[in-house]
Amino acid sequence: MAETDTKTPRERYRTQVRAEIKEHAWEQIATTGASALSLNAIAKQMGMSGPALYRYYDGRDALITELIRDAYRSLADTLRSASAAGADLAVLAHTLRAWALEDPQRYLLIYGTPVPGYHAPDEITLISSETMAMLLDACMALPSDSPVTPFDAHLADHRDWADGHPAPPAVLHGALRFWTRLHGVLSLELAGHFTGMGFDPALLFAAELDDLLAH
Amino acid sequence: MAETDTKTPRERYRTQVRAEIKEHAWEQIATTGASALSLNAIAKQMGMSGPALYRYYDGRDALITELIRDAYRSLADTLRSASAAGADLAVLAHTLRAWALEDPQRYLLIYGTPVPGYHAPDEITLISSETMAMLLDACMALPSDSPVTPFDAHLADHRDWADGHPAPPAVLHGALRFWTRLHGVLSLELAGHFTGMGFDPALLFAAELDDLLAH
């Protein structure tokens, strides 16, 4: 007697179909990329005709919005559970990389080139700030013996994005360094810019992580 | 006078129309992004009907390929002329940033999320390796007092991408650091992930650059 019993049969069917649509959407995104997502093709795969999907999603943008939201949530959940298991910054970084490699297009959907016509609703900014908060938490453990840089001073006055987090400017800077450097390596790897270069991207990622932790 | 006289009138007209098509394509890409590029819309803007464009480009992919090639070439030219003018790594980095901000979609066309079905022709790999060579040249001036890392050792055995460049492993590593870190900040900025966060992306870029040069 799960809580699904509290819902009406129609509601259960509805959420089930919505889930199945998203499943096909992810499958399609993983192969053809996000900007080539086709509602029509999904409908055909599910054995029903195009316009039927509009009962479940207002349109292509609504579906993409939900996929982005799910991607953010999946990343937040993954990082949070790792963090709850006592992961430090290094483990967290490798958790991020594993999550990204598990489904490259899912990472690129969030952090890659934005989908042309698409505009993120406010709700998504909220979820992404949750991830940011976890990053800030983890960065509190960073060594803080480095001198105060001009950018640190700037951050002291521009810390709205920390959303009340008590991290000092040096930690804010550290979090941004963490984010941008790992993203730099990851995004180029996922976009295929390292293929054919011969070296192992995992080692470059590890090297950047070492630099970050030794700072 | 110019070499255009050696060409027949038809050839001159042809290259002129091809150039005009690309002009409209860039204009359209700058506003709507690359994956939303519409041959039809370009034709309409030029006052002719859709299929006419297929006289000049084999299709959408062919046009995008040429745009990517031009973008690579524009970046290489910009960096080369800066380098020829005696620019050091710091100036080169800011040249890169200025080039990217001048037309964000042009940067993202090269280094952003790749178009799913698209495969870069060999010619493009050549131009991009030219840029890489310039980066390596510039990185030769990097201080090399840092200890040899495990990744440096790995690079000593996997340096095919340097394509005969005499840079030692530490410089190869430095070049990769340069590339990935600047791209990390730049791509997130261009994709709009810093908007609403309040801090100045230019200062973060400068801070990363300082870290790189002080290494």
Next chain:
DNA sequence: ATGCTTACGTTAGAGGTTATAACTAAACCA
């Protein structure tokens, strides 16, 4: 159990896209 209501899925269609085929017209060139 039977009727009412609601929601599902269908077809039809408007307007967009890429791309091909067939045809006209004009420009070039010998």
Next chain:
DNA sequence: TGGTTTAGTTATAACCTCTAACGTAAGCAT
């Protein structure tokens, strides 16, 4: 001036998103 080449045209096929109108069937209440 006549023949060849090429530009641009329409028509068409096959996709796409999305709206509208319509039957049908499932759920719910009386």
